[in-house]
Amino acid sequence: MTTDPSLPEATADGRARAVALADAALDDAAPTAVVGFVSQGRCLMLGEDEPGLLAAARSLPEGMTAVVALPGDGAPSVVWNDGVPVVHGGRLRLAGALGDFVATLDSDDGSRELGSMLAPPVERFDLVVDLGRTPLLRQAMKPLGYYAPGPDEAALGPVLEALPEMQGEFEKPRYFEYDPDICAHGRSGKRGCTRCIDACPAEAIVSRGERVEVNPYLCQGGGACATVCPTGAITYAYPRASDLLAALRRMLQAYREAGGSAPLVLFHDDSAVQALAGELGARMPERVLPVQVEEAGSVGLDAWLTVLAYGADSAVVLTTDATPAQVVEGMQDELLTAREILAGMGFEERRVRLVNADRTGDAIEALALPPGDAIRRPASSVAPPDKRGRLRMAIEHLRSQATAHKRSVPLHAGAPFGEVRADPQACTLCMACVSVCPTNALQDGRGLPQLNFREWSCVQCGLCERSCPESAISLHPRFLYDVEAREKPRVLHEEQPVCCVSCGKPFATRSMLEVLSRKLAGHWMFQTEESRRRLQMCEDCRVRDLFAEEARKGRQ
Incomplete structure (x- = not known):
């Protein structure tokens, strides 16, 4: 992260900005691997x-x-x-x-x-x-x-x-790190999330079955993959988000202590440096704190909301005509999610914005918008190392300062937050959805015929919906502000267990047996009353009954 020290200092904000930018170095950032x-x-x-x-x-x-x-x-x-x-x-x-x-x-x-x-x-x-x-x-x-x-x-x-x-x-630099264990790209032959593949301007990411593969030699550090990744499986490493946000926390604190007000954090990359050195830099308000990153697309929802929690009036990403279209598209989707979540807490949509530096007049006008009401108490805690952790910290802090207190707010289709619903008339509790869920948002009943759901873990990847053999699962994007309800598992569907007709042990559900009976109705192995009765037995009793039948046939 670099900053531009040669900006006007005609006001108290400008002088505070000079102090803050001098304090924004990434001296203690973790080193990045190289290729x-x-x-x-x-x-x-x-x-x-x-x-x-x-x-x-x-x-x-x-x-x-x-x-x-x-x-x-x-x-x-x-x-x-x-x-x-x-x-x-x-x-x-x-x-x-x-x-x-x-x-x-x-x-x-x-x-x-x-x-x-x-x-x-x-x-x-x-x-x-x-x-x-x-x-x-x-x-x-x-x-x-x-x-x-x-x-x-x-x-x-x-x-x-x-x-x-x-x-x-x-x-x-090796710009990225990848954790396949939390990747939502695929499970059991089903395709899930493809956000990183769609957003990569270098075409460095390809599908490899249930995982993705990032070619470090093709990767140019565009950063959009990490920005749009819902789980944090791909993270940006030049610098790491936690190191960048630590520097921004110090910068905003220094700005406030030096007498600055309503800071606007302006993320930009090298393509916008010339614009900032010219008319745009000279005419933008002195409360604007420009922060140069490797690529504008490398900062997204978690960074924007965290700097707001740290006391920024707004977070703006400065793009240019040279910014790849798929990077801009990915950031626009993140922008929509951020605005929907902020609106549910009473914050104006201008708090997060994309501005094109090559449209100088529009950019100057956008950066000159009057500030909103300052949050009463900026966050002081260190940003967690994981993406969902940073989002949790930022949103919970902003909600503690919010003017609106909705329980939930609907989000657009494709947003990485929401709930899953199970149709009780169709769900058989087969647990196919549980087996493919990459974030453990869906869980079984640990011995009970239940389907449980933890909303905070859900990234709306759609793997559960695509894997359900009964089409009983549906996705509903929203953001649930109620922390306890968001974090606590809840029962989506449950049934009374059916007991084995032979030993009495619980082993299945009524709906599962009904579906199984319908599917096997025409099968040659289940045409007698005795064979159909085995469907009502547990696995052990079914095997014993089959051997007993073979033994009877042998004696005859």
């Missing part, structure tokens, strides 16, 4: 203009090598043009990142790696320069080592100047 890259300068240049590609290839300095590729519908072939291998044909696919790009050519004859066609073969390319009219890679955040200047010669010049510097060993 290493090795590049030997092997470059793949692709596009439609063969003379232009050859000219670019020959302009590389000594020590770098280039291969030219001109994709097409025909079968791929290689020719040499004054020492430069030129591959014609084949539909090109590209995967990887700096030092590890793999180019594959598809044609009617099959698929083969482009590097295998060269002499000597090349297993991997270190760098890719894409001069095609349409970039081969379309994701908003391109992999390191991939350049797409297109056919524009003016854009190609800076790329060619940068390529020699991309040889050697490099490191970048």
Whole structure:
């Protein structure tokens, strides 16, 4: 986290801001792991203009090598043009990142790696320069080592100047941490949450069965995955949210102690620095505290509500036209959830906002909105390390300062809070929903025929709804402010147990046996009264009865 000390100090708020920003360093933040890259300068240049590609290839300095590729519908072939291998044909696919790009050519004859066609073969390319009219890679955040200047010669010049510097060993932060044990992506072959996959602007996250996999080499630190993750399975690590919020707590305390009022915390990334250094920074109110993070999308609902609990009048994220669309979409969904929860406590929707720095007039107007009523007592406790814990702390503190005290408030579809309902006429207590719940929000009765539910643990992933064989489960997004009701398990459905007709032991429910009888009505094994009677037995008695029948048949 960095801050800008060169802001106006014409008012008491401005002078307090200078003091606060100087106290906002992340000196004690936990270190972040790194990811290493090795590049030997092997470059793949692709596009439609063969003379232009050859000219670019020959302009590389000594020590770098280039291969030219001109994709097409025909079968791929290689020719040499004054020492430069030129591959014609084949539909090109590209995967990887700096030092590890793999180019594959598809044609009617099959698929083969482009590097295998060269002499000597090349297993991997270190760098890719894409001069095609349409970039081969379309994701908003391109992999390191991939350049797409297109056919524009003016854009190609800076790329060619940068390529020699991309040889050697490099490191970048490992921006994320992933805990598969609390991931709600899938269970038992059913698909649940895909928020991180949908929000990633680098396409670095893919589904791997019941879990997701994040490629640390493709990850560019966009942060939207951690922002939209409902359970906290993916967390941002550059910096960790708890370290960032600890610094913000100190900053807001210093601002208040220095005489500042109604602080507005303005999260932004490097793309907005120029705007803040210009007209926007000069004209915005001096109560605005700009906080630079690695990516604007890396702060979300838990951070916004926590800074409000720490005494900020509002939390604003400053985006730009360069902010990837899926990152903005993810933050807008978080924004809607935040506003719905805040509204239920009487806080205005302007308390959390997204503002585009490239629309200077609108941004100045948005940041100049008058402050609301200050909370009476800012929170002083350290933010918990887990996302749901931070949300619990922030919301409970804000509610203690609230003007409205609703028991609950409805949320939009897809919000990560809510209740699950079970239709008592359809539920058989088969516990399929319990077996797939990734957060243990749904629990069995521990020996009793009950389905229990703890609302705070529910993230509305939908796995229970998709897994129910009787379609008895439905999701109802809402936020329940009543702490005791939210935290305490409650019974969704229960039945009296049915006892085994042989030994008298409770073993099932009436509805389960009725469903089982209907499904097996036409089965050849259950056509006699004796066989149907076994459905009313516990597992042990059923086995004994089967063996007894076989023994009788043997004697006969």
